[in-house]
Amino acid sequence: MIRLKEEHLRELFNRTIKNEDIQTVFQPIISLKDGELLGYEALSRGPSNTPLQNPEKLFSYAMEYDQLWELEFLCRAKALESAHMLHSQGKLFLNVNPNIMSDPKFRQGFTREYLSRYKFEANKIVFEITEKEAVSKLFHFKKTVDHYKEQLYQIAIDDVGSGYSGLNIITDIHPHFMKLDMKLIRQIDSDAIKQSLVKSLCEFADLSQISIIAEGIETKEELCKLIDLGVEYGQGYFIQKPKSVLLPIRDDLVEIIVVENKCKRYISLNRKTDTSVGNISTPLPTLGVTTLVDEVKSTMDQDSTLPGCCIVDQNRLVGVITRNQLHYKISGTYGYSLYNKRKIHEIMDTNFLQVDRNTPIHMVAKLAMMRDSNRLYDFITITKDGQYYGIVTVKELLEKSMEIEINVAKHMNPLTELPGNVLIEQQLQLCIDSTDRYGILYLDLDNFKPYNDVYGFENGDQVLMHLAHLLEEIVSPHDFIGHIGGDDFIIVASSEKCVPYSEQIIEQFDATITRFYTQDDVEVGWIGSKNRHGKDELFPLMTISIAVIFKSHFQSTYELAKEGSKVKKQCKQMAGSNYLISKE
Structure with missing residues (x-):
C-alpha cells in the first residue's frame, strides 16, 4: 500500500513537471514609511487539490526525486511569465537555492535575451537566498553572487534570525536586502527581546546600506511596532495574502502606515534644519x-x-x-x-x-x-x-x-538630555499648524519641592532622571518628549495615544517612586517639611498630575500653554496621581 502511494506521488510529480502544472501567486512587499509598493515575492504552488499544492511538499519531493533543478527552473519561468502577463510593477523576488546559482543552466535562464522576452530588466530581479540552505564552497558562491551583482541583479537573504549562519552570509556577500524570519516578527509588539534584536539589526542594516524586509506580518500591532523600530519594508497576511492576481494595497492599510510615520520624536530641530x-x-x-x-x-x-x-x-x-x-x-x-x-x-x-x-x-x-x-x-x-x-x-x-551636534546640544536639557524650551516651542507650533489630530500632555510632579528640601537636590535630580527614563520607555520614538524645566515635562503625540500614555505613566510612576524614599517614610506615607510660608507641614509622597489638551481652536503656543497650565492646576487639586482632560 505504501509503495503504491509512493509510486502515485512520483507519477504525479513527473506529470506536474511535464505538463508545467505550476501556479504562481504573488505577495506584495511594501514600504513601511509610506505604503508604496516595492515589488512582489513570487511563490509557487503545485496542482490544486493534490499533496503537491503545498510548496514545502512540492520541493521536498523534488529533492527526493533528484529533480530540484527542473522544478526551480519551471517555477522561475512561470513566475516571469505570470508577472509579465499581469503587468507587475516594482521588483520581482525569486527564491533561489544558493547551490545552483553557479550552474551554467541557471545563468542561461537570466541572460538579457531571456529576460527581454518578459520585458524585465536585471535591476528589477531580486534573487532571494534562504540562509537555511547550506552553502558549499563559500568562496566560489561569493564570486557567483558578485557576478550577478555586476549584471545589476539584486540579492536578498531570506529567513534572517531563524538560524545561526545568516549573519556570516550577510557579511560575506553584502546583500541588498535582509528578510527577517516570520518567527522573529510574530508577536514582536509584546516581546522586548525580539524588539531589541530587530532594532539592532536595523542599526546594522543602516550602517551596511542594506534594506530590511519583515516577513509574516499578521496583525496591526506587529506592523506598528515594526514601523516604530525603523524596519523599512514589510510583507505578510495583514498586508495581503498571496494571490494569483495583483490587487492594489488597501487604503486603510496605507493610512495606518502614514499615521504611524506622521510624528517623529525629535522632528522640531530637524524640520527647521534638514539634516539630510x-x-x-x-x-x-x-x-x-x-x-x-x-x-x-x-x-x-x-x-x-x-x-x-x-x-x-x-x-x-x-x-x-x-x-x-x-x-x-x-x-x-x-x-x-x-x-x-x-x-x-x-x-x-x-x-x-x-x-x-x-x-x-x-x-x-x-x-x-x-x-x-x-x-x-x-x-x-x-x-x-x-x-x-x-x-x-x-x-x-x-x-x-x-554644527548639528552643537545646535542640538544647545537646546537639550543638560540633566535629562531631553529637548528644552526652544525645541518645545517649535514642536507646539508645528502641532498648531498641522492638520493632523494631536494631543499635548503637560506633566508635573506633586510635592517635589518638599522632597528636594528633605532629601537634597542630588536625590531630586535622580527623581527627574527616573521620570525622563520612564517616559522614554513608554512613549514611542515617533512622539515628542520635552523637559520644560524643574519637574515639568511635556509630551506631544497623536490624539488616540494620549489617554493610554497617561494611564501607563501614572501606573509606572506610582509603582516605582517609593524607591527614592526611606522605608520609614514609605510606611507612614508622608514627610515633614516647611511650606511656602515657612511653617512646618506634612506632605504626602510624590505623585504625578497630567493635563491632557487636545489641539482644536488654539491660535498660538501661548494660548495652548495657558490652557495647559489651567487644567494642570485643576488636576493638582485632586488627591494622588491623576490625569485630567481639557473640556474643548
Missing part, C-alpha cells in the same frame, strides 16, 4: 565611461579645486576617480604614456561610498569613517532615485556634523 546629506552636496563634473584618461587629466588641471570626477553611464553612477588616484596611475616613468589613451572605465574606482540624498548626515559620517585608511578622505557620492546627484567631501561632512 543632500542639502550639503555639490554637483561634480561627470564623465562618460569612454572618456580618455588624458581628457580627465586636462579637466582636473583646469580646476585645481576638483577632488576628482564621477563616471556615469546614462546618468547611473558606475565609478569615481579621485585626483590622488589619477596621479598615482599616470605618475612614474611610463605611467602617462601607458594610460593617457585608455578609457577612464579601465582605471576608475568601482568600490566607492554611495548614499541616497535623504540619508542623515550623522549616518553618512559613520559610513565614511568606517572605510579603509587609504580611502578615508575620498569624497562621498550622492544619488537621488538611483541617479547621480552630487558629492560631499569629508571636510564638509565633519563640519556639518559638528
Whole structure:
C-alpha cells in the first residue's frame, strides 16, 4: 500500500513537471514609511487539490526525486511569465537555492535575451537566498553572487534570525536586502527581546546600506511596532495574502502606515534644519565611461579645486576617480604614456561610498569613517532615485556634523538630555499648524519641592532622571518628549495615544517612586517639611498630575500653554496621581 502511494506521488510529480502544472501567486512587499509598493515575492504552488499544492511538499519531493533543478527552473519561468502577463510593477523576488546559482543552466535562464522576452530588466530581479540552505564552497558562491551583482541583479537573504549562519552570509556577500524570519516578527509588539534584536539589526542594516524586509506580518500591532523600530519594508497576511492576481494595497492599510510615520520624536530641530546629506552636496563634473584618461587629466588641471570626477553611464553612477588616484596611475616613468589613451572605465574606482540624498548626515559620517585608511578622505557620492546627484567631501561632512551636534546640544536639557524650551516651542507650533489630530500632555510632579528640601537636590535630580527614563520607555520614538524645566515635562503625540500614555505613566510612576524614599517614610506615607510660608507641614509622597489638551481652536503656543497650565492646576487639586482632560 505504501509503495503504491509512493509510486502515485512520483507519477504525479513527473506529470506536474511535464505538463508545467505550476501556479504562481504573488505577495506584495511594501514600504513601511509610506505604503508604496516595492515589488512582489513570487511563490509557487503545485496542482490544486493534490499533496503537491503545498510548496514545502512540492520541493521536498523534488529533492527526493533528484529533480530540484527542473522544478526551480519551471517555477522561475512561470513566475516571469505570470508577472509579465499581469503587468507587475516594482521588483520581482525569486527564491533561489544558493547551490545552483553557479550552474551554467541557471545563468542561461537570466541572460538579457531571456529576460527581454518578459520585458524585465536585471535591476528589477531580486534573487532571494534562504540562509537555511547550506552553502558549499563559500568562496566560489561569493564570486557567483558578485557576478550577478555586476549584471545589476539584486540579492536578498531570506529567513534572517531563524538560524545561526545568516549573519556570516550577510557579511560575506553584502546583500541588498535582509528578510527577517516570520518567527522573529510574530508577536514582536509584546516581546522586548525580539524588539531589541530587530532594532539592532536595523542599526546594522543602516550602517551596511542594506534594506530590511519583515516577513509574516499578521496583525496591526506587529506592523506598528515594526514601523516604530525603523524596519523599512514589510510583507505578510495583514498586508495581503498571496494571490494569483495583483490587487492594489488597501487604503486603510496605507493610512495606518502614514499615521504611524506622521510624528517623529525629535522632528522640531530637524524640520527647521534638514539634516539630510543632500542639502550639503555639490554637483561634480561627470564623465562618460569612454572618456580618455588624458581628457580627465586636462579637466582636473583646469580646476585645481576638483577632488576628482564621477563616471556615469546614462546618468547611473558606475565609478569615481579621485585626483590622488589619477596621479598615482599616470605618475612614474611610463605611467602617462601607458594610460593617457585608455578609457577612464579601465582605471576608475568601482568600490566607492554611495548614499541616497535623504540619508542623515550623522549616518553618512559613520559610513565614511568606517572605510579603509587609504580611502578615508575620498569624497562621498550622492544619488537621488538611483541617479547621480552630487558629492560631499569629508571636510564638509565633519563640519556639518559638528554644527548639528552643537545646535542640538544647545537646546537639550543638560540633566535629562531631553529637548528644552526652544525645541518645545517649535514642536507646539508645528502641532498648531498641522492638520493632523494631536494631543499635548503637560506633566508635573506633586510635592517635589518638599522632597528636594528633605532629601537634597542630588536625590531630586535622580527623581527627574527616573521620570525622563520612564517616559522614554513608554512613549514611542515617533512622539515628542520635552523637559520644560524643574519637574515639568511635556509630551506631544497623536490624539488616540494620549489617554493610554497617561494611564501607563501614572501606573509606572506610582509603582516605582517609593524607591527614592526611606522605608520609614514609605510606611507612614508622608514627610515633614516647611511650606511656602515657612511653617512646618506634612506632605504626602510624590505623585504625578497630567493635563491632557487636545489641539482644536488654539491660535498660538501661548494660548495652548495657558490652557495647559489651567487644567494642570485643576488636576493638582485632586488627591494622588491623576490625569485630567481639557473640556474643548
